[in-house]
Structures are given as C-alpha cells and as structure tokens.
Amino acid sequence: METVLNFINGKQVPSKGTIAWPIYNPATGEQIRQVMMSTPDEVNEAVEVAQKAFPAWAATSPLRRARVMFKFKQLLERDWDDLASLITEEHGKVFSDAQGELTRGLEVVEFACGIPHLVKGEFSEQAGRGIDIHSAMQPLGVCVGITPFNFPAMVPMWMFPIAIACGNTFILKPAKADPSLSIRLAELLKEAGLPDGVFNVVHGDRHDNEILLQDSRVKAVSFVGSTTAAAHVHAMGSAHGKRVQALGAAKNHGLVMPDVDIEATANALLGAAFGAAGERCMALPLAITIDDETADKLVAALKPKVEALRYGPGLTPEGEKENDFGPLITRQHRDNVKRYVDIGVEEGATLVVDGRDKFPQGYENGFFIGGCLFDHVTPEMTIYKEEIFGPVLGIVRAKSFQEAMKLINEHQFGNGAAIFTNNGAAAREFTYSVQAGMVGVNVPIPVPMAFHCFGGWKDSAYGALNAYGPDGVRFYTKMKTVTTRWPEQNVAHQAAFSMPTL
Ligand code: NAD
Numbered sequence: 001m002e003t004v005l006n007f008i009n010g011k012q013v014p015s016k017g018t019i020a021w022p023i024y025n026p027a028t029g030e031q032i033r034q035v036m037m038s039t040p041d042e043v044n045e046a047v048e049v050a051q052k053a054f055p056a057w058a059a060t061s062p063l064r065r066a067r068v069m070f071k072f073k074q075l076l077e078r079d080w081d082d083l084a085s086l087i088t089e090e091h092g093k094v095f096s097d098a099q100g101e102l103t104r105g106l107e108v109v110e111f112a113c114g115i116p117h118l119v120k121g122e123f124s125e126q127a128g129r130g131i132d133i134h135s136a137m138q139p140l141g142v143c144v145g146i147t148p149f150n151f152p153a154m155v156p157m158w159m160f161p162i163a164i165a166c167g168n169t170f171i172l173k174p175a176k177a178d179p180s181l182s183i184r185l186a187e188l189l190k191e192a193g194l195p196d197g198v199f200n201v202v203h204g205d206r207h208d209n210e211i212l213l214q215d216s217r218v219k220a221v222s223f224v225g226s227t228t229a230a231a232h233v234h235a236m237g238s239a240h241g242k243r244v245q246a247l248g249a250a251k252n253h254g255l256v257m258p259d260v261d262i263e264a265t266a267n268a269l270l271g272a273a274f275g276a277a278g279e280r281c282m283a284l285p286l287a288i289t290i291d292d293e294t295a296d297k298l299v300a301a302l303k304p305k306v307e308a309l310r311y312g313p314g315l316t317p318e319g320e321k322e323n324d325f326g327p328l329i330t331r332q333h334r335d336n337v338k339r340y341v342d343i344g345v346e347e348g349a350t351l352v353v354d355g356r357d358k359f360p361q362g363y364e365n366g367f368f369i370g371g372c373l374f375d376h377v378t379p380e381m382t383i384y385k386e387e388i389f390g391p392v393l394g395i396v397r398a399k400s401f402q403e404a405m406k407l408i409n410e411h412q413f414g415n416g417a418a419i420f421t422n423n424g425a426a427a428r429e430f431t432y433s434v435q436a437g438m439v440g441v442n443v444p445i446p447v448p449m450a451f452h453c454f455g456g457w458k459d460s461a462y463g464a465l466n467a468y469g470p471d472g473v474r475f476y477t478k479m480k481t482v483t484t485r486w487p488e489q490n491v492a493h494q495a496a497f498s499m500p501t502l
Contacts, residue, residue: 024367092329171200219242312363340392
C-alpha cells in the first residue's frame with residue numbers, strides 16, 4: 001500500500017507512527033493509499049526545522065521571496081491537470097471543480113507575488129519637529145496551518161503563500177482524507193527555490209495539532225474546519241499565546257424575493273447547493289422566500305432540475321459530459337448525510353426529491369448520495385439548524401422580509417448569505433443588516449477574490465482577522481513603529497518626565 005509521507009526540511013520522510021489512516025477513492029470506495037499519524041517527536045522535529053530556517057528566510061528580501069512565489073505560480077500552471085486529477089482522485093469532486101479550486105488558490109499566490117508592496121509599511125516625515133516615524137511589518141516566526149478535507153489545495157493556499165512571502169516559516173497539517181496534494185505542493189515550492197525547512201508538512205490528527213498549539217515556538221495558527229474544532233483550536237492556541245484565526249462551519253441562506261426570474265434563480269441555487277456535493281462552506285443549503293407563491297414556483301422549477309442532477313465519478317472519459325457532482329468524502333459522511341435526510345422526514349419537512357440510496361451505475365461501492373430537495377423546512381428542525389455538508393437543499397417559507405431577515409440573523413452560523421432580487425432597496429437593506437461575513441447580491445457563492453479577505457461571522461469564525469488579502473498580511477506580520485530623531489537637530493538638554501508630545 002502506497003504511503004503518503006511527511007515533508008520535513010526539504011524532503012519526503014517516512015513517519016515512525018504506527019497508526020495508519022486509509023485514503024479512499026470515494027468514487028469507487030477502494031482504498032488507494034494510507035497516511036501515518038505523526039509521532040510527537042516528528043511534530044517537534046518539524047517545528048525545530050522551521051525554527052532553524054526562520055532567521056535566514058526572514059532576512060531574505062521581500063523581492064527575492066516574491067520571486068519564489070512567481071516561480072511557484074509557473075510550476076502550478078505547468079502541472080495544473082495532474083494536480084486537479086489528484087484532487088479529484090482523493091476528494092471526489094469533479095475535475096472542472098478541482099481546477100476551479102486550484103484557480104482560487106493560485107490567485108492567492110498571485111497576490112503574494114506583490115509582497116514587496118504589501119509589507120512596505122508606513123512613513124510619516126516630520127511627524128514632529130525633526131522627527132520621522134516609520135512602521136515596518138516584520139514576520140512572526142513559525143506559523144502553522146490546519147486544514148479541512150473539502151479544499152485540499154485552496155484552503156492551504158489561503159495560508160502559506162502569504163505566510164511565506166511575509167518571511168515566516170510554515171508547517172501544514174492537512175486533512176487526513178486527502179493529504180497527497182500537500183506533498184505535491186511542497187515539492188513544487190522546493191523546485192521553485194524555497195530553502196529547505198521553510199515549508200513543511202506533517203500528517204496527523206487532533207493530538208498532533210494539540211502539540212503544535214501548545215508549542216511556544218509556534219507563533220501563529222490558521223485553522224479551517226468544523227466549528228467544534230475551530231472553537232477548541234482558537235481557545236487552546238490563544239491560551240498558549242499564539243495568534244489564531246479559526247474558521248468554522250456554515251449554513252448559508254439565499255433569500256429569494258418575489259420579483260426574481262424563477263428559472264435563473266433555480267439554476268443559481270442548484271449550482272450553489274449541489275456543486276461539490278454540497279461539501280463547501282460557502283454552499284447555499286437553505287433558500288428562504290417571503291411569500292408562498294414564490295416558494296411554490298421555486299419548488300416547481302427546482303424539482304425536475306434536482307431529479308435530473310447527474311452525479312458520478314469526478315473524472316469522466318474524454319468526450320463524455322462531466323457529472324454535476326461527485327461522491328462524498330467517506331462512507332461514514334455519506335451515511336451521516338443520509339441520516340440527516342431521515343431526520344428531516346421524521347421532523348415533518350416535505351421531501352420533494354429523495355436522493356437516498358441511488359447509486360450511479362457501476363459505482364455502487366462509491367460514497368454517493370443523490371440530490372435531495374426539502375420543502376417546508378422550519379427553524380426548529382435539525383436540518384435547518386445544523387450543517388449537513390451534503391447535496392441537500394431546503395426551502396424555508398417566511399411570511400415577510402423582516403421575518404426572513406430575523407431567521408437569517410438569528411442562525412448560529414453567519415459565513416455567507418445571498419439575496420436574489422431586482423429590487424435595489426431590498427438588496428441595500430439586506431447587505432446593510434444581514435449578520436454574515438460574506439454577502440452576495442444575485443451572486444450565490446460570494447467567495448471574495450484574493451485581494452479582499454475571507455471570513456464569516458458568529459460561530460463561523462473565531463479570531464480578529466480574516467483569511468488572505470490585506471488581513472492575511474496583517475495576520476502573518478507584526479508591526480514595529482520606529483520614531484527617529486538625529487542628534488544634531490534639537491537634542492534633549494534636560495530630562496522630560498511627562499508623556500512626550502510631538
Ligand atoms: P474537521 O474539523 O473534522 O477537520 C479539519 C482539521 O481540523 C483537520 O486537519 C483535523 O485534523 C483538525 N481537527 C479536527 N478536530 C480537531 C480538534 N478537536 N482539535 C484540533 N484539531 C482538530 O473538518 P473537516 O470535516 O475536514 O472539514 C469540513 C468542515 O470544515 C465543515 O464544517 C466546513 O464548513 C468547514 N470549512 C469551513 C470553511 C470556512 O472557510 N469557514 C472552509 C472549508 C471548510
């Protein structure tokens with residue numbers, strides 16, 4: 001059985017760990033590889049190596065660091081289809097979606113190529129008589145990224161390109177279900193000229209993460225995953241004196257106003273709810289209407305579309321039409337999603353389209369579930385409250401705009417939210433008052449571009465700063481502010497004991 005190795009100090013190294021985690025091809029249900037959970041010694045070694053590599057890398061000019069990123073970008077483009085195939089093989093998402101995820105990661109690399117400009121700081125000439133002040137943005141040291149299974153390329157690339165370009169060293173702890181891509185990225189960084197020890201990958205689970213969270217040599221932790229884990233990582237990392245940004249789960253609402261083009265809105269909801277089999281934190285698993293007529297029309301438009309969804313393996317032979325979505329990540333997760341659909345029925349929602357127990361022909365052992373559509377989902381139901389992370393869309397029938405807003409704003413999660421309308425006043429009110437971090441107006445999945453920042457509100461994110469964009473640069477640097485006066489001008493002739501004013 002092929003084993004995915006750690007990547008420490010510029011090379012792939014086998015782990016001495018004895019706990020093996022199986023890696024599946026979720027489309028066939030077959031185990032294709034395994035990964036060992038690292039030992040505490042191996043985690044410590046990665047920190048030690050990253051700590052040693054830090055001074056020289058921090059002292060490397062931002063321009064030279066940017067050149068490594070430029071080269072890394074070229075290498076990603078060179079190996080594009082191979083990388084996307086690897087994502088599809090281990091995660092299951094369809095090939096074009098894997099390419100889309102890579103593009104979103106590449107865009108952060110492109111942003112990081114501008115690092116000389118981004119860290120040039122601030123300067124005030126003549127802040128006082130003969131006094132100048134400048135602020136410099138200096139790297140922190142060893143940074144850690146802990147990432148989820150659903151974006152094995154994009155989420156790590158939200159983190160390490162900026163962290164490294166800012167002059168930090170980095171340890172990535174990828175999800176154990178699809179860890180191979182992280183090693184390919186490490187090899188490409190090395191080929192791009194990144195010095196050994198600046199980027200390391202250790203595989204493992206919660207125990208390995210907790211070692212990193214408690215190690216005083218680690219200065220910052222970026223986390224993306226479930227909310228329970230995000231809250232735990234934020235609390236433990238903060239208690240050990242680190243900067244922590246921890247992004248968690250989501251349950252995003254799409255508010256469908258009465259004036260919309262129903263057909264276009266149904267298509268938008270279809271892609272946002274069922275793309276990547278719903279395994280996206282910016283998916284739209286809930287559509288909320290403010291009148292029954294719109295809800296009826298929406299359900300009528302969605303029903304045949306959901307029934308016609310094509311799901312199957314993520315890679316299709318050349319010339320054949322690609323599936324709409326692939327399998328879920330594991331058999332256990334597929335069974336969980338199925339259980340949520342059972343609970344939805346038990347709790348009284350109307351199951352309009354039932355995708356349970358329907359398998360694509362020839363892939364009966366794959367981790368598939370078909371698209372499911374619920375109507376009459378109400379706020380007290382489990383399928384309304386909890387993140388399902390599967391191809392399940394629920395229609396919620398509110399009675400007014402105010403009631404819909406109240407529901408959205410009182411939900412535990414506030415990652416994203418979207419409104420579908422041609423009414424400018426409604427859109428303005430929605431964007432102004434909605435309690436969510438990323439908002440779309442007729443844009444179902446409003447994931448910000450790399451030069452903006454990504455982050456949710458409420459229990460969808462913990463920590464002061466968002467991911468990537470300008471916040472990413474702030475997160476991975478500390479500011480030093482220098483006040484300068486040269487002796488020949490106006491030296492102090494006597495001690496001053498009051499607070500200096502310029
Ligand atoms: P997960 O929480 O099971 O695992 C994510 C990472 O956290 C893994 O690397 C794992 O090792 C680690 N981990 C798990 N439990 C931990 C603990 N108690 N302490 C320390 N580390 C722990 O999540 P997953 O199933 O891989 O990913 C799906 C989840 O990620 C969903 O909830 C989804 O919404 C969320 N997600 C959020 C965003 C976002 O931007 N908000 C983006 C992608 C995914």
